[in-house]
Amino acid sequence: MAHYNVVMxxxxxxxxxxxxxxxxxxxxxxxxxxxxxxxxxRAQPSQFLCETNGGSITIVMYEGPGGAVAIPDSIGNLPVxxxxxxxxxxxxxxxxxxxxxxxxxxxxxxxxCKDLATATLGGGVTSIGAEAFGDCSAxxxxxMGKSVASIGDAAFENCFSLAxxxxxxxxxxxxxxxxxxxxxxxxxxxDGVASIGEMAFAGCTNLAGxxxxxxxxxxxxxAFEGCTRLAGISVDGLNPAYSSAEGVLFDQAQATxxxxxxxxxxxxxxxxGGVTSIADKAFEGCAGLASVxxxxxxxxxxxxxxxxxxGLASIATGNGVTxxxxxxxxxxxxxxxxxxxxxxxxxxxxxxxxCTNLAGISIPAGVTSIGERAFMGCxxxxxxIPAGVTxxxxxxxxxCARLVSVTLPTGIGGLGVGQFNDCASLASITxxxxxRTIGPWSFNAxxxxxxxxxxxxxxxxxxxxxxxxxxTMYYLPGARGWGATLSGRPTALWxxxxxxxxxxxxxxGDFGFSVAGASNLVxxxxxxxxxxxxxxxxxxxxxxxGAASRFRDPQWASYPTRFYRLRWP
Numbered sequence: 001m002a003h004y005n006v007v008m009x010x011x012x013x014x015x016x017x018x019x020x021x022x023x024x025x026x027x028x029x030x031x032x033x034x035x036x037x038x039x040x041x042r043a044q045p046s047q048f049l050c051e052t053n054g055g056s057i058t059i060v061m062y063e064g065p066g067g068a069v070a071i072p073d074s075i076g077n078l079p080v081x082x083x084x085x086x087x088x089x090x091x092x093x094x095x096x097x098x099x100x101x102x103x104x105x106x107x108x109x110x111x112x113c114k115d116l117a118t119a120t121l122g123g124g125v126t127s128i129g130a131e132a133f134g135d136c137s138a139x140x141x142x143x144m145g146k147s148v149a150s151i152g153d154a155a156f157e158n159c160f161s162l163a164x165x166x167x168x169x170x171x172x173x174x175x176x177x178x179x180x181x182x183x184x185x186x187x188x189x190x191d192g193v194a195s196i197g198e199m200a201f202a203g204c205t206n207l208a209g210x211x212x213x214x215x216x217x218x219x220x221x222x223a224f225e226g227c228t229r230l231a232g233i234s235v236d237g238l239n240p241a242y243s244s245a246e247g248v249l250f251d252q253a254q255a256t257x258x259x260x261x262x263x264x265x266x267x268x269x270x271x272x273g274g275v276t277s278i279a280d281k282a283f284e285g286c287a288g289l290a291s292v293x294x295x296x297x298x299x300x301x302x303x304x305x306x307x308x309x310x311g312l313a314s315i316a317t318g319n320g321v322t323x324x325x326x327x328x329x330x331x332x333x334x335x336x337x338x339x340x341x342x343x344x345x346x347x348x349x350x351x352x353x354x355c356t357n358l359a360g361i362s363i364p365a366g367v368t369s370i371g372e373r374a375f376m377g378c379x380x381x382x383x384x385i386p387a388g389v390t391x392x393x394x395x396x397x398x399x400c401a402r403l404v405s406v407t408l409p410t411g412i413g414g415l416g417v418g419q420f421n422d423c424a425s426l427a428s429i430t431x432x433x434x435x436r437t438i439g440p441w442s443f444n445a446x447x448x449x450x451x452x453x454x455x456x457x458x459x460x461x462x463x464x465x466x467x468x469x470x471x472t473m474y475y476l477p478g479a480r481g482w483g484a485t486l487s488g489r490p491t492a493l494w495x496x497x498x499x500x501x502x503x504x505x506x507x508x509g510d511f512g513f514s515v516a517g518a519s520n521l522v523x524x525x526x527x528x529x530x531x532x533x534x535x536x537x538x539x540x541x542x543x544x545x546g547a548a549s550r551f552r553d554p555q556w557a558s559y560p561t562r563f564y565r566l567r568w569p
Contacts, residue, residue: 047064047069048062048063048075049061050075050080051084052078055079056078056079056080056081057074057075057076057078057079057080057081058081058083058084058104058106059071059080059082059084060084060087061084061086062087062091064091064093065092066093066094067093067095068093068095068097069093069095069096069097070097070098071096071097071098071099072099073100073101074101079101080099080101080102081101081103081104081124082103082104082105083098083106083109085106085108085109085129086108086109087110088109088113089108089109089111089113090111090112090113091110092115093110093113093115093116094115094116094117095116095117095118095119095120096110096116096118096119096120097120098120098121098122098125099122099124100122100124100145101122101124102121102124102125103124103125103126103127103147104125104127105121105125105127105128105129105132106129107129107130107131107132108129108131108132108134109129109132110132111131111132111133111135111136112134112135112136113133113136114135114136114137114138115138116133116136116138116139117138117139117140117141117161118139118140118141118142118143119133119139119141119142119143121142121143121144121145121148122145123145123146123147124145124147125145125147125148126147126148126150127148127149127150127152128144128148128151128152128155129152130153130154130155130175131152131153131154131155131157132152132156133156133159134154134155134156134157134158134159135157135158136158136159137160138161139156139161139162140161140162140163141162142156142162142165143166144165144166144168144171145168146168146169146170147168148167148168148170149170149171149173150172150173150175151173151174151175152175153176153178153197154175154176154177154178154180155178155179156178156179156182157177157179157180157181158180158181158182159179159182159183160182160183162179162184163184163185164184164185164186165179165184165187167189167190168190169191170192171193172192172193172194172195173193173194173195173197174193174196174200175197175200176197176200176220177197177198177200177202178197178200178201179200179204180199180201180202180203180204181202181203182204183204184204184206184207185206185207186207186209187201187204187207187209187210188210188211189211189213190213190215191213191214191215191236192213193213193215193216194217194218195216195220196212196216196219196220196223197223198220198221198222198223199220199222199223199225200220200223201223201224201227202222202223202225202226202227203226203227205226205227205229206229207224207229207230208230208231208263209230209231209232209234210224210230210232210234211234212233212234212235212236212239212242212244213236214236214237214238214240215239216235216242217239217241219242219249219258221279222281223259224261224262225281225284225285226262227261227262227263228263228285228287229262229263230261230262230263230264231247231261231263231264231265232244232246232248232261232264233247233248233249233259233261235249239252240252242258245272247264248261248264254272254274254275255275255277256275256276256278256279257271257272257277257278257279257282258279259279260282260283260286260289261286262284262286262287263288264286264288265288266288266289267288267289267290267291268289268290268292269289269291269292269293270292270293270295271292271293271295271298272295273295273297274297275295275298276297276298276299277300277302278294278298278300278301278305279302280302280303280304281302281303281305281307282302282305283305283306283309284304284307284308284309285308285309286311286312287308287309287311288311289311289312290312290313290314290334291313291314292306292312292314292315294315294316294317294321295318295320296318297318297320298317298318298320298321299320299321299322300321300322300323301317301321301324301325301328303325303326303328304327304328304330305325305328306328306329307328307330307331307332308330308331308332311334312329312332312334312335313334313335313336313337314335314337315329315335315339316337316339317339317340317341317344318341318343319341319342320341321340321341321344322343322345323344323345323347323348324340324344324346324347324352325348326348326349326351326371327348327350327353328348329352329355330350330352330354331353331354331355332352332355333354333356333357335352335355335357335358336357336358338355338361339362340363341364342364342366343364344364344366344367345366345367345369346368346369347363347367347369348371349371349372349373349374349393350371350372350373350376351374352374352375352378353373353375353376353377353378354376354377354378355375355377355378356377356379357379358378358380359378359379359380360380360382361378361380362384363383363384363385363386365387365388366388367386367388367389368389368391369389369390370385370389370393370396371396372393372394372395372396373393373395373396374396374397375396375400376395376396376397376398376399376400377399377400379400379402380397380400380402381402381403381404381405382403382404382405382406382501383397383400383403383406383407384407385406385407387409387410387411388411389409389411389412390409390411390413391412392408392412392415392416393416394417394418394419395418395419395421396419397419397423398418398419398420399423400423401422401423401424401425402425403420403423403425403426404425404426404427405500406420406426406429406501407430407501407503408429408430408432408435410432410433410434410547411434412434413434413435413436413437414436414437414438414439414459415435415437415439415442416439416442417439417440417441417442418439418441418442418444419442420442420443421441421442421444421445421446422444422445423446424445424446424447424448425448426443426446426448426449427448427449427450427451427500428450428451428452428453428501429443429449429451429452430452430453430454430455430499430501430548431452431453431454431459432455432456432547433455433457433547434456435456435459436459436460437459437461438459438460439462439465440462440464440465441462441464441465442462442466443465443469443471444465444466444467444468445467445469446466446468446469446471447469447470449466449469449470449471450470450471451471451472452471452472452473453474453494453497453499453516454473454474454479454494455476455516455547455548456476456479457479457481457482458475458479458480458481458483458486461486461487462487463487465487466486466487466488466489467488469489472489472492473485473486473489473490473491474491474492474493474494475492475493475494476493476494476516476517477493477521494516495517496516496517496521496544496566496568497517497566498513498514498515498564498566499513499514499515499516501514509554509557510552510554510556511552511553511556511557511562512550512552512553513550513551514548514549514550515542515548515550515551515566516547516549517544517568521543521544521568522541522543522568523541523542523543523544523549523567524538524541524542524566524567524568525539525541525542525551525564525566525567526539526565526566527562527563527564527565528562528563529560529561529562530561530563536565536567539551539564
């Protein structure tokens, strides 16, 4: 049976915060009268609503006037062993001191005590609950007793004024977000701490140094994310799970790079040769980092590895990396050189999204998949998509306002949603014969688009695929399914043409271009040195197959001027 003891409850308490306790009994609970606690209760003002259980007391609500609060060792001859959940939440207290009898501080016990500046915990406290002091923005001093073993999730979250904390030697667990967004300038983790939770110190923008003892065997993800002044992390050399080198956090074998401090000095970094894996967000937010070299030994990069590295200008990935994961370089606004190794087969969602200075990219020939928004918002001028790509996801090149040339691979069976949405400089594009579907907004708002050249039959095209364009849809003789319009745009028969794009011009010592036209059509490329009075001479004869054919002139440099034309029956 639970018993609720009232200590000097007053009907008109000037310090009360609007809480009413006219009904305190539920089930078999017993509301004791004021006389039951005389004379102790009469000797002090009304402050605490308590719960008794097994001969001890837990304070479940504070009703005092605020200011400095001392938690008594006992009430009514019963020891005070706990501070219940929400007991002091929002109270106008400025300090709290508790005796050694208290063993447990409950969840949210002092949450949002916005004027609380100091907290002295007794020697008996073993557990600090989740958000126990969360959002105590004025809290500048916390003295933890020697018995504290567990610091709960978000226990001191948003304690902006808390610049330092001394961890007792017995602390074993620091919960997720325990000190997130605190004012800490340093954190010395004792040898006894076995576990540091996710985001435990995230957002501590004044944190300059972290030392980790020999006993820590678990560090949660992003434990030091957003610590923009963190210059280095040092791990005890006897730690069996983790290590550090030059202030960078690794696993013990230094095969996995876990966290690169956001405030670490130096603009260039080369990942050590023995590293095989880079963890999620390992370099996120490292604004001072300008160049990174990843060796061939690395085979795995985590998600968001370099996201929001605003100063990063150059990245070189080794040949061991097979995938550029989701948001790897998201919002790297200064990135101008993204060198991808030859082993890459997939570029993930948002991999280079909003890299607003990335004007050129060489996509490795082995890439088969390009994820959603992979290059969205980049100032690319051309995009040569490798022949092996079979998946070009939604909005992959959307909002690339400077994109003028795109080469689509023949293996793509369709375009989904918005792949080239709002590419305002794209004037023409050739659609491979294998494309059977074009989804909504694929070329929406491509205001310069005047010609779309189809190498095959008419695809199933969404009515909005070419909204806000001036495009004419050109199709080859003999192609099936064509009518007067496609997606509301006019169609026209397409005679053989020299295709614009990345393949046009001088390359590897030759001058060349691609020619497309109807299947089985015989096309001759002729050349002459002047448009007046010189004979056109045939250089190349080809029977078109329905796909683009490549013409090359290795002798072009031998002539001061060279003109070319197509001839067909």
